[in-house]
Amino acid sequence: MTTRLGVGNQRSKAVLKVRVKMLDAARSWLGGQGFVEVQGPILLPAAGERPHNFHVNYFGQSAYLSGGLQPYSDVFVEMFEKVYTVAPTFRVEPSKTKRHLTEFWRVEIAASGFNLEQMLRVQEEMVAYVCHELFKDAGEELCFLRGSTENLNRVKVPFPRITYDEAVERLQRTKCRIHWGEPLNWENEQRLSLMFDRPFFVTDFPVSGETYFHKSNPVKPELSLCADLLAPEGYGEISSAGETITDKKELLKKLKETQIEPADRRWYLSLKRFSYAPKSGFALGVERFLQWICKLENVKETTSFPRTYERIYP
Amino acid sequence: MTTRLGVGNQRSKAVLKVRVKMLDAARSWLGGQGFVEVQGPILLPAAGERPHNFHVNYFGQSAYLSGGLQPYSDVFVEMFEKVYTVAPTFRVEPSKTKRHLTEFWRVEIAASGFNLEQMLRVQEEMVAYVCHELFKDAGEELCFLRGSTENLNRVKVPFPRITYDEAVERLQRTKCRIHWGEPLNWENEQRLSLMFDRPFFVTDFPVSGETYFHKSNPVKPELSLCADLLAPEGYGEISSAGETITDKKELLKKLKETQIEPADRRWYLSLKRFSYAPKSGFALGVERFLQWICKLENVKETTSFPRTYERIYP
Numbered sequence: 001m002t003t004r005l006g007v008g009n010q011r012s013k014a015v016l017k018v019r020v021k022m023l024d025a026a027r028s029w030l031g032g033q034g035f036v037e038v039q040g041p042i043l044l045p046a047a048g049e050r051p052h053n054f055h056v057n058y059f060g061q062s063a064y065l066s067g068g069l070q071p072y073s074d075v076f077v078e079m080f081e082k083v084y085t086v087a088p089t090f091r092v093e094p095s096k097t098k099r100h101l102t103e104f105w106r107v108e109i110a111a112s113g114f115n116l117e118q119m120l121r122v123q124e125e126m127v128a129y130v131c132h133e134l135f136k137d138a139g140e141e142l143c144f145l146r147g148s149t150e151n152l153n154r155v156k157v158p159f160p161r162i163t164y165d166e167a168v169e170r171l172q173r174t175k176c177r178i179h180w181g182e183p184l185n186w187e188n189e190q191r192l193s194l195m196f197d198r199p200f201f202v203t204d205f206p207v208s209g210e211t212y213f214h215k216s217n218p219v220k221p222e223l224s225l226c227a228d229l230l231a232p233e234g235y236g237e238i239s240s241a242g243e244t245i246t247d248k249k250e251l252l253k254k255l256k257e258t259q260i261e262p263a264d265r266r267w268y269l270s271l272k273r274f275s276y277a278p279k280s281g282f283a284l285g286v287e288r289f290l291q292w293i294c295k296l297e298n299v300k301e302t303t304s305f306p307r308t309y310e311r312i313y314p
Numbered sequence: 315m316t317t318r319l320g321v322g323n324q325r326s327k328a329v330l331k332v333r334v335k336m337l338d339a340a341r342s343w344l345g346g347q348g349f350v351e352v353q354g355p356i357l358l359p360a361a362g363e364r365p366h367n368f369h370v371n372y373f374g375q376s377a378y379l380s381g382g383l384q385p386y387s388d389v390f391v392e393m394f395e396k397v398y399t400v401a402p403t404f405r406v407e408p409s410k411t412k413r414h415l416t417e418f419w420r421v422e423i424a425a426s427g428f429n430l431e432q433m434l435r436v437q438e439e440m441v442a443y444v445c446h447e448l449f450k451d452a453g454e455e456l457c458f459l460r461g462s463t464e465n466l467n468r469v470k471v472p473f474p475r476i477t478y479d480e481a482v483e484r485l486q487r488t489k490c491r492i493h494w495g496e497p498l499n500w501e502n503e504q505r506l507s508l509m510f511d512r513p514f515f516v517t518d519f520p521v522s523g524e525t526y527f528h529k530s531n532p533v534k535p536e537l538s539l540c541a542d543l544l545a546p547e548g549y550g551e552i553s554s555a556g557e558t559i560t561d562k563k564e565l566l567k568k569l570k571e572t573q574i575e576p577a578d579r580r581w582y583l584s585l586k587r588f589s590y591a592p593k594s595g596f597a598l599g600v601e602r603f604l605q606w607i608c609k610l611e612n613v614k615e616t617t618s619f620p621r622t623y624e625r626i627y628p
Contacts, residue, residue, distance in 0.1 A: 013393045020350055036334055041619035042356070042402045043368075043417050045626045054357075056379065057369040058416075059408065063626055065370070075618060079327045088356045088402065094373065102372075103357050270628045304389060305355035312359045312377055314584045 014141040015294050015302055018134065022290065023086060025133035026107050029126050035109065036080040039087060040072040049264040052092050054102075065090040068283055070213070070244075073110035074273035082111040086286075094309045097186055098298040099236065101287055103307040110281035116215075116225045116243040119280035120201060123229060123241055124159045127199060127284070131155040134293060146295035151197070151233065159229070160200040167192055167202050181206050184228075189236035196232040203227040209258040213268065214242040216254065229284075231292035238289045241282035246275045328455040329608050329616055332448065336604065337400060339447035340421050343440050349423065350394040353401060354386040363578040366406050368416075379404040382597055384527070384558075387424035388587035396425040400600075408623045411500055412612040413550065415601055417621040424595035430529075430539045430557040433594035434515060437543060437555055438473045441513060441598070445469040448607060460609035465511070465547065473543070474514040481506055481516050495520050498542075503550035510546040517541040523572040527582065528556040530568065543598075545606035552603045555596035560589045 027037070044053065046062035053064035069076075069085045076083040089106045109122065134142065135152040142149045162170070164184075171178050171188055178188055184202070192202070204223045207216055217223040226242035245251045251272065255262050262269065290302040300306035305314065341351070358367065360376035367378035383390075383399045390397040403420045423436065448456065449466040456463045476484070478498075485492050485502055492502055498516070506516070518537045521530055531537040540556035559565045565586065569576050576583065604616040614620035619628065 009393070016350075016352065016393060020352070023351070036330075037337070038330065038334070038618070039402070039419055041417065041621060043404070043621050043626055045628065047627075055371040057371075058626055059406075059623060061626070072619065079323070079330060088353070090357070092373075103355065105353055267628065304352075305386065307355065307357050309373060312357055312372055312375070313361075314359065314581070 011145065011301070012304065014144050015290065015296070016304065017141050018138045018145070018294055019286070019290055019302065021134055021138045022130055022293070023107070023286070025130040025137075026126060026284075027086070028133075029129040030084050030107075030109070033082070033122070035082045035084045035111075036076075038069075038076045038080070038083045038085055040066065040069040040076070040085055042066045042088065045267060047267040047270065050267075054090050054092055067091055068106060069108045069110065070281060070283070071268050071271050073108075073281060074271060074279070077110050077112040077279060078273050081113065082109075084109045089283075095186075096309055098300075099186055099288065099291075101299055101303070101306055101308060102312075104288075104303075105286040106283045107286060108281065108283040110279065112275065112279050113277045114280045115278040116227065116241065116280050119241050119243070119282060120203075120227055121157075123239065123282045123284075124157045124199075124201075127159075127229065127239070128155050128157050131293075142294065152293070154198045156198070160196060160198065161203055161227075162200065163204040164202055164206065164223075165204065170195065183208070184237075186236065189230060190234050193230050193232055193236045194234045196230070198232055199229055199238070200232070201227045201229055207254075207258065209260060211242060212254050212258045212260055212265070213244050213251070215245050215250070229282075231289070233292065233295070235288070235292035237285075238292060239282055239284040241280065243278060243280040246277065246279050248272075248274045325459065325615070326618065328458050329604065329610070330618065331455050332452050332459070332608055333600070333604055333616065335448060335452045336444055336607070337421070337600070339444040339451075340440060340598075341400070342447075343443040344398050344421075344423070347396070347436070349396045349398045349425075350390075352383075352390045352394070352397045352399055354380065354383040354390070354399055356380045356402065359581060361581040361584065364581075368404050368406055381405055382420060383422045383424065384595060384597070385582050385585050387422075387595060388585060388593070391424050391426040391593060392587050395427065396423075398423045403597075409500075410623055412614075413500055413602065413605075415613055415617070415620055415622060416626075418602075418617075419600040420597045421600060422595065422597040424593065426589065426593050427591045428594045429592040430541065430555065430594050433555055433557070433596060434517075434541060435472075437553065437596045437598075438471045438513075438515075441473075441543065441553070441603075442469050442471050445607075456608065466607070468512045470512070474510060474512065475517055475541075476514065477518040478516055478520065478537075479518065484509065497522065498551075500550065503544060504548050507544050507546055507550045508548045510544070512546055513543055513552070514546070515541045515543055521568075521572065523574055525556060526568050526572045526574055526579070527558050527565070529559050529564070543596075545603070547606065547609075549602070549606040551599075552606060553596055553598040555594065557592060557594040560591065560593050562586075562588050 056063040215225040229239040287302040370377040529539040543553040601616040
């Protein structure tokens with residue numbers, strides 16, 4: 001076979017090898033914990049607003065591309081209680097940063113009977129396991145890509161945690177202009193991320209329209225039961241978790257509070273299974289995780305055929 | 315957790331369990347044989363004709379949804395020689411049969427250094443392994459769904475083979491109207507499939523525009539180096555295999571013969587890596603395989619959120 005691996009391709013090959021080992025390790029941990037792998041749909045019906053989803057011409061009708069398993073996970077946890085998927089996800093994201101792809105893969109987990117606290121423990125255990133497996137099995141590739149694997153060896157549970165309030169205070173102390181209630185944009189995530197040497201959670205975000213399906217904190221209803229996992233060394237968010245609303249009245253109330261017309265979330269309401277047990281989940285971005293693990297300048301380097309706002313070639 | 319599994323959902327759950335075990339078995343066999351799991355792109359650029367692909371609005375530009383890894387597999391086999399993917403695939407298919415989904419998952423394999431004969435052996439070994447694993451591990455679900463697992467126990471390598479010529483003769487003997495050169499449509503596949511009690515190959519199809527990337531038979535250039543795997547009991551095609559052209563002149567000649575403008579396959583030509591080694595692959599349709607394994611009337615029953623020509627809900 002003719003080969004034409006230059007230095008660029010040697011790097012691509014090393015990253016792809018780490019990618020393979022990362023997904024193997026995640027599957028192995030999840031399978032060992034009794035999570036069942038499922039596949040949700042990619043083509044979604046047009047039933048209400050979908051501002052972040054790509055539009056597809058479906059035999060002359062409107063359809064959209066999936067933004068994740070979450071709306072569909074109730075149906076799967078009703079069958080298996082603990083499920084996950086490894087699947088492509090799409091987002092209309094007109095950003096030219098080094099962190100955004102329009103097509104990316106996620107390891108997405110959902111489980112019935114788990115509150116947010118329990119789900120954060122699942123998440124840190126899984127991430128720590130994957131990091132330790134890569135430390136053991138991908139040393140050659142990672143030393144070639146980032147010079148050392150010390151960052152992986154430091155990963156230990158429990159992960160450090162700060163609240164959104166603490167994050168805002170820390171950022172304001174660095175003379176950064178951020179007001180309580182604003183989302184953490186990419187620059188702010190990066191600043192925070194440089195303050196840590198291992199993955200850490202940011203918890204207790206303010207309620208927002210984007211996460212209308214998350215429960216509110218029962219004591220401080222202006223906060224959501226959700227958390228982001230940030231990679232250290234300036235890499236920022238790699239995963240987000242939340243406890244979803246399982247009561248119909250509560251969901252309709254939350255839609256009203258976040259100024260969403262229930263008709264605009266018809267697709268979500270039609271799939272929703274209400275129950276007495278709590279339900280939580282998280283979604284880990286494969287490419288963003290790899291960007292940190294492999295210490296890559298641009299997330300595009302984590303995948304062979306990156307799709308960005310600027311480019312969809314080849 | 316509240317549960318509302320009726321009889322319908324008990325069936326769905328059994329099918330999903332078989333699906334999980336099927337994909338586990340396929341991954342386990344492929345991993346054991348040194349195949350590396352990769353992920354190709356789902357969003358494709360508009361560079362030439364894509365009559366069977368769904369159109370996506372990509373920031374005001376044209377893009378399409380993937381019809382399989384094949385056009386991208388050269389890039390991956392250049393790095394790893396033996397690769398596979400488990401990924402969603404899309405096809406504009408305005409058919410109302412019990413065999414067609416517009417969104418389905420495939421286990422798709424590609425390898426450098428393998429001619430068609432070698433690839434058919436990989437394929438039958440993998441399918442037989444998966445069948446035997448399901449016989450051992452999914453007996454409960456399969457007995458519930460189809461009454462017995464005897465069909466799986468009969469699967470042995472090598473699989474029976476007939477040529478396309480023999481298939482046409484057999485069909486003509488049943489008074490079926492088919493002329494040499496026509497594709498085997500669904501009704502004809504079904505008739506043939508009823509003549510077998512285990513999976514079988516149909517080989518040596520006539521050259522057609524749909525498989526312009528396959529090599530022609532060096533002795534009989536009117537035939538392609540490709541083969542379909544058909545399930546027995548009336549289920550029909552579950553997988554197709556082929557040896558791809560690895561020489562540029564040969565590819566341009568084939569495009570001419572099949573009356574395709576090279577400009578209409580710009581996307582394919584831009585990805586093509588030419589080499590001296592042969593290259594072959596196959597793609598197994600997860601849902602069609604499951605339809606046979608679970609003995610289901612309609613392929614829609616193999617997946618939780620089927621997408622068909624008629625319906626994309628919920």
